[in-house]
Amino acid sequence: MSDWKAETAISFENVSVRKSDFVLGPTTLDIPSGYITAIVGPNGSGKSTLFRMALDLAKPDHGKVTVLGQEIGSGDDDALKQHIGYVPEEPYAHESRLKGSDKAKINGFWYKGWDLFRYQELLRILQVNDHQLLGDMSKGMRRKTELALALAHNPELLLLDEPSSGLDPLAWKIMIDLLHRHMDQGDRTILMTSHIVDEVKRLADFIVFMAQGKVLGFYEKDELFCSWFTYYVSGEGIDARDLADMPGQTGIEFAGMHTFRVTTGKAQDAEAWCTDAGLTVVSKSAMELDEIMAALLHGIGLETKANEARGLRR
Incomplete structure (x- = not known):
C-alpha cells in the first residue's frame, strides 16, 4: 500500500x-x-x-x-x-x-x-x-x-x-x-x-x-500492478504448509509435480523469500484487476463476492 x-x-x-x-x-x-x-x-x-x-x-x-x-x-x-x-x-x-x-x-x-x-x-x-x-x-x-x-x-x-x-x-x-x-x-x-x-x-x-x-x-x-503476481513455485517434497509464510500470499493451489500456484500482493518480497527458502519460481504472471479483487476477497473469506469480482468486464 x-x-x-x-x-x-x-x-x-x-x-x-x-x-x-x-x-x-x-x-x-x-x-x-x-x-x-x-x-x-x-x-x-x-x-x-x-x-x-x-x-x-x-x-x-x-x-x-x-x-x-x-x-x-x-x-x-x-x-x-x-x-x-x-x-x-x-x-x-x-x-x-x-x-x-x-x-x-x-x-x-x-x-x-x-x-x-x-x-x-x-x-x-x-x-x-x-x-x-x-x-x-x-x-x-x-x-x-x-x-x-x-x-x-x-x-x-x-x-x-x-x-x-x-x-x-x-x-x-x-x-x-x-x-x-x-x-x-x-x-x-x-x-x-x-x-x-x-x-x-x-x-x-x-x-x-x-x-x-x-x-x-x-x-x-x-x-498495485507491480506488486500483485501469480507464481508457480516448485521444490522437492514441497507442500502447501511450506508456502504459508510467503510474503503477501493470498492463495495457494496444488498444480502437480511438486508445484504450487501462489498469488501474492508483495511480488518482490515473495521472490526473495523463495530464493532464501531454496524454492524455484517456475513461472510468474502479473495479475489483472479482477484477479486482484478476487484474491483480496478470497483472503478475507468472501467466496461469493470473489466470484462476482471475476465478472468485472475487460
Missing part, C-alpha cells in the same frame, strides 16, 4: 451507515486532490453510498465527510456544490420529462461557472441532440447528455458513478479522452466507480477496493 500523502479532495472520517439490509463502515478514506481515483468492488459494496454522502444526499449515522475543505452538513453547501459535477449510476426519473436543453438552461441558471460554448462543444464531440426528452433518449444517448451537463461548468470535483454505462465502444473512447482533457488543468479531481477493467486502467491514478461496506485497500495504480 502506498505511503503517498497529499491534500485531500474528499475525506470520509470513521463514517458508518446501518440499514436493515446493508452496513457501511466504519470507514476512513481520503481521496487525493488533482488525481483520478476509482472505487472498485462487487455490487452492494457501498460505492454509491459514499458518493451520496459526499453530495449530502445521504447522511452517515456516525463520522463526518469533508469535501473540498468543507464539512458536509455543517451549513449551507450551495457554494460548495458550484464546484462539483455528478453523474449518478441511474438517471433521475423526475427529469425524464425534461429535454436535455431544458436541463442545460437550469444548469446555466444555477452554476456560476456554466460555459455555454463548452456545453455546445461537448454536444458536438459526443454527437448528442439535446432537444429530445431525456426519457425518450436511448441509455447511451442520455449518458452522453449527462456527461456533457456535468462537465460544462468545469467542476473542480467530478463524481462519476459507472460513467460508461450504456456507451458504445466509440462513445467510450471519446469519454476517456474527454476525462483526460478535463484533468489537463492539473487542479481537478475525479472520483469514479467502474466495473470496466480497461476503464480503470486507462483513467485511474489510484484504486480503492471495497466489499460489503468496507475498504479493503487503497493503492497507487502502477504500484
Whole structure:
C-alpha cells in the first residue's frame, strides 16, 4: 500500500451507515486532490453510498465527510456544490420529462461557472441532440447528455458513478479522452466507480477496493500492478504448509509435480523469500484487476463476492 500523502479532495472520517439490509463502515478514506481515483468492488459494496454522502444526499449515522475543505452538513453547501459535477449510476426519473436543453438552461441558471460554448462543444464531440426528452433518449444517448451537463461548468470535483454505462465502444473512447482533457488543468479531481477493467486502467491514478461496506485497500495504480503476481513455485517434497509464510500470499493451489500456484500482493518480497527458502519460481504472471479483487476477497473469506469480482468486464 502506498505511503503517498497529499491534500485531500474528499475525506470520509470513521463514517458508518446501518440499514436493515446493508452496513457501511466504519470507514476512513481520503481521496487525493488533482488525481483520478476509482472505487472498485462487487455490487452492494457501498460505492454509491459514499458518493451520496459526499453530495449530502445521504447522511452517515456516525463520522463526518469533508469535501473540498468543507464539512458536509455543517451549513449551507450551495457554494460548495458550484464546484462539483455528478453523474449518478441511474438517471433521475423526475427529469425524464425534461429535454436535455431544458436541463442545460437550469444548469446555466444555477452554476456560476456554466460555459455555454463548452456545453455546445461537448454536444458536438459526443454527437448528442439535446432537444429530445431525456426519457425518450436511448441509455447511451442520455449518458452522453449527462456527461456533457456535468462537465460544462468545469467542476473542480467530478463524481462519476459507472460513467460508461450504456456507451458504445466509440462513445467510450471519446469519454476517456474527454476525462483526460478535463484533468489537463492539473487542479481537478475525479472520483469514479467502474466495473470496466480497461476503464480503470486507462483513467485511474489510484484504486480503492471495497466489499460489503468496507475498504479493503487503497493503492497507487502502477504500484498495485507491480506488486500483485501469480507464481508457480516448485521444490522437492514441497507442500502447501511450506508456502504459508510467503510474503503477501493470498492463495495457494496444488498444480502437480511438486508445484504450487501462489498469488501474492508483495511480488518482490515473495521472490526473495523463495530464493532464501531454496524454492524455484517456475513461472510468474502479473495479475489483472479482477484477479486482484478476487484474491483480496478470497483472503478475507468472501467466496461469493470473489466470484462476482471475476465478472468485472475487460
